[in-house]
Amino acid sequence: MSERESSGRRAAATLARVLDLIDPGILDVVVAPRGTEVPVNGVTLYDLGDEDADGSTLAGMILLAVGVEPRGPGAVEAVRAARRAGASALVIRRGAAGADPAAVEAAQDGGIALLTRHPGRGWTDVLGLLRNACAQSSPSELAAVDSLRPGDLSGLANTVADLVGGAITIEDPQSRVLAYSRMDHEPDPMRRATILNQEVPRWRVAELRESGFFRTLWGTDDVVRLPADDRYAERLAIAVRDGGEVLGSIWAAADGHPLAPDAAAALRTAARAALPHLVHHETRGREAARRREEAVHALLSGGAGAEQAARTVGVRPDRPYGVIVVEAYESPTTESASDAPTSAEQRVLDVLALQAAALRPGCVTARAGRRLFVLTPAGEAHADPARDLVATARSVPGTVVFAGVGPIARRPAELPGAREEAEIVVRVLRERATAAGVSASASASAADVVSEAALVRLLDRVEPLWPMAGPVYAMVEHDRLHGSGYSASVGAYLGAFGDTVAAARGLSVHPNTLRYRLRRAKELFGVDLDDPTGRLLADIGLRLAHREHG
Template identity: 65%
Template sequence: MHIRATEGPGQGATLAQLLALIAPGTLDVVAAPLTTAVPALDVVLHDAGEDRDEDSWAATGLVLLAVGVEAGSPEAADVLRAADRAGAAAVVVRRGGRGPRASLVEAAERGRTALLTLRPGQGWTELLGQLRTALVHSLPDRSGDAAGVAGLRLGDLPGLANTVADLVGGAITIEDPQSRVLAYSRMDHEPDPMRRLTILGQEVPRWRVVELRESGFFRTLWNTDDVVRLPADDRYAERLAVAVRHGSEVLGSIWAAADGRPLAGDAAAALRTAARAAVPHLSHHRTWGRAAARAREETVHALLAGSTRAAHDAGIVRGRPYAVMVAEAHPGPPGEETVPEAPGDRVLDVLALQAAAYRPGCVTARSGRRLYVLVPAADGEADPARTLLATARSVPRGAVLAGAGPVVADVAGLPGSREAAELVVRVLRDRAGRRPATGSAVASYEEVAAEATVLRLLDRVEPLWARVEGPVHAMLAHDAAHGSSFGESVAAYLDAFGDTAGAARRLTVHPNTLRYRLRRARELFGVDLSDPAVRLLADLGLRLARRPTES
């Protein structure tokens, strides 16, 4: 038995093109008597044990995946010779521990069919998906009437969405068959409520899915190659949708919505073109999306740590200025209700989507409760993340602390911009600890430069402070042992610049109570706030004592 993996992709692809597009280290070419420039018309799962009429069996131009056959097994040579008689372009067998037998290599060199081996640790399902994607991507006519999207990097769904938006004259959302958002175009106008809900939730709201299913809209969409229109109503703007399919398989859909102006007159034709051009991108996303995303994130983290060797793999351009933005999911004020269906991870996922649509070249990477965004800057632009920071401030369903580092001239400066952005987040976290906010807080490094510098100084002072003793140490030790409030009282007095009445209000005590505590701190521990040196030490020690445990 052999099972067609595609619906007749047609002429044009060669074995060499397929090998160039699949993940490196997946296949090894053992022999290619006619070179790898031979046509490759389709990929087939091949059952070597099936009985067939050798005279009528034909496999011209097929790449046969001989699942279950190892290169070191006796039957491998028989499979290859049969495939060669049927005209196959190539046969893939698993390499195994012993490697190909000499008889197999000899048979390959005498025939016309190329012999490839699947490396240990690689799966047949993953290989099938990669070769299918490569086949579609290699079609010679894929750029014919879709020249506008043909130059995109394979799998660049945000770039695809932005390009299609330009062609259609509206706002584009690309979804998978389960109505989950894969990418969306940049927002030049305020989106209508449905687009906003879809983007922020990363999927079409369930009630809307049910509504479209029960109305028969999805049945029509999935069973036609044409564009389906969803008329405007008193709630939402007009929408056009088209299914993206590879043969009989539905890969997803592209949706166009009026974006502050009516859709272009030829929007439907442009969407049909986009659906054809989107096939290799969505197929690539399905096959490699998760693995590629992980690899890209690892590369971004390496760049932020100081490595510049793999910048191109993450889509980063050497010699181009960038700024780093860091967003941290924050639990919000104590006692504040949180939305259970939108934890911190969900908020950061939403921000990552928004960053991808913000401007071409933005790349993101997650690390725990943090999202890192590398934002490209235009020539002379000092604050490329300004609009993205404003977006972070308005993110619903949870508080976010977000900071942007300064623009650096090249990827070599990314660690410095990252460090500055992290300091901004620490400043905002410290502020939130002292003065709980009701939502997200954002800032650029320039806006908090003084506080950030203090944090840098405290980082250097902290190891030394732990090794010395003095009046402030004694006061804090007494507070820890007896539950007293001398340190809190001194800190409030210093923060109020010596205004006893103001500090007492902040502590919700009578001014005389505060004066008594300050006097006792001087008598018991020698914390004399009239002495400038003691004031400096008290300020340093109390700042260090109040630092969050996670810095």
């Protein structure tokens, strides 16, 4: 069994109700042999190849077949495994040719609904939407909570406060305040500081962590008591969890008088009632973040939607902005065959996204593979934010980052050009590191690498002509097929600006040996280093060859 995310709620929702709460087009019902009024207990990611899984925990679930191809034996086996587990529905990725007929037949025979997800929506999005819909479809144990609009955490805090007879704070797993109840009495110093700062003071978080309080809180479904002392009033806390995932916690503090005798029981009920609201809050936040990131990409790409994208991310047309592009690589290599980041690279990108947001208000970020795009207001911005990002990256061991800063964009229409310049700076930094054989993070601005950036653009333009590069191409291909070293000899000579002795020393050969190789390169391939045009073509050709063969 893979990582599982399950609601753990009693069956109260139906597949029809869940699908009604999701925008059309995201999920399509291919076949539903028992109809869509089948009960649904929740949603989970499930390794459909794990035959040792406890089927009872998957009964009535919507299973997401992550990694299963939409057509072929894998899809059919996924349907059969879901049926054996007693699931209500299985979701697979929508293929270009539609659902596999054999999989549809297996679903029909097994009495399990088969759904497909739109290829433009990721599994994480679909999981969040389904969890939210399941949560909203399940009635609460508190009648007062059922009247709240989904995600109304302030209303939830006030409702729970009435039940427990105290002050309520709802926090996320990082001890940041999501909502708090009205204050009928003067709060104690800790509650006041928490509300004013919108998070529990860091020293208090460290104190609770070191005492083992958080370990106890996150490890139980029950209420945990924090006794009163000479500083603060008594507190009760309970985690709000969705299966094995903790979504947050509810804290009750004595508010001018002792908590109600049944406050602990009320908190247990409140934690269950709070689940759909925290799921909705989390999903809404994830959706908002996704839309914001898409808007950043649209803004940096230009085009018809750029104006709307600027409004979405709050970019003002009368204010200059800077663009930083960061690439992350896992040490000791500086390049990877895959655009998908490794776990270490993903971790450093997470850290840098948080650091970038902390640089100054109005900074927004977006991801693309191993790249992080940072859009930040210019003017009174930090003196060198890219350098700060590189310094932060050093706190994540085993990774290397290259940060490129584009020219200041005076208006939104100039942002795509600034992004392109920043990307070229990153390429220059990466090529420098590769040529030097080092794995060290670095940053630079477009003004720092003017010549190298111009060369990158030139090589981009002439690269399609490389197979027609005549003498140099013939020499490189001969070396590749026969293992000879003419290209290395020519490259060393050019790198030493025609100093044969220095070039030979770099190759660890006698100068006469190098002279012989250069003479043979001219005789065999026509590479004439005595001619300025020949030297220019040789230099460009060897750079293009290095691009092609690494």
